[in-house]
Amino acid sequence: MAFIAYHFHWSLDDVLALEHAERRRFCEHISRINKAMSAEDTRRGINLGE
Template sequence: MNLQSPRELYHQLAFISYYFHWDLETVMALPHLERKKFCEEISRINRQANAEEKNLFDV
């Protein structure tokens, strides 16, 4: 069993709570691997969305 650092836990909690607007209790109730997967998916969605944004200065 791998224990995550408190810093990593707080990062995951803040990240998921920010993007999903979930309360702390809901996010804390998620198993570690599920929280990690949510963070990975949110990051993937953000990277994809940012890559698709058009630059206003492109002609």
């Protein structure tokens, strides 16, 4: 739940109001976005880990 709240800037109450399946879909969606952004950074030669 913190994963969703952090990325969407939602309150805990907003996240808790979602059905479990909705929370899973949001987590999967956020993960895909993060992976795509990471891959793009890698292609551009940006390394945020350093």
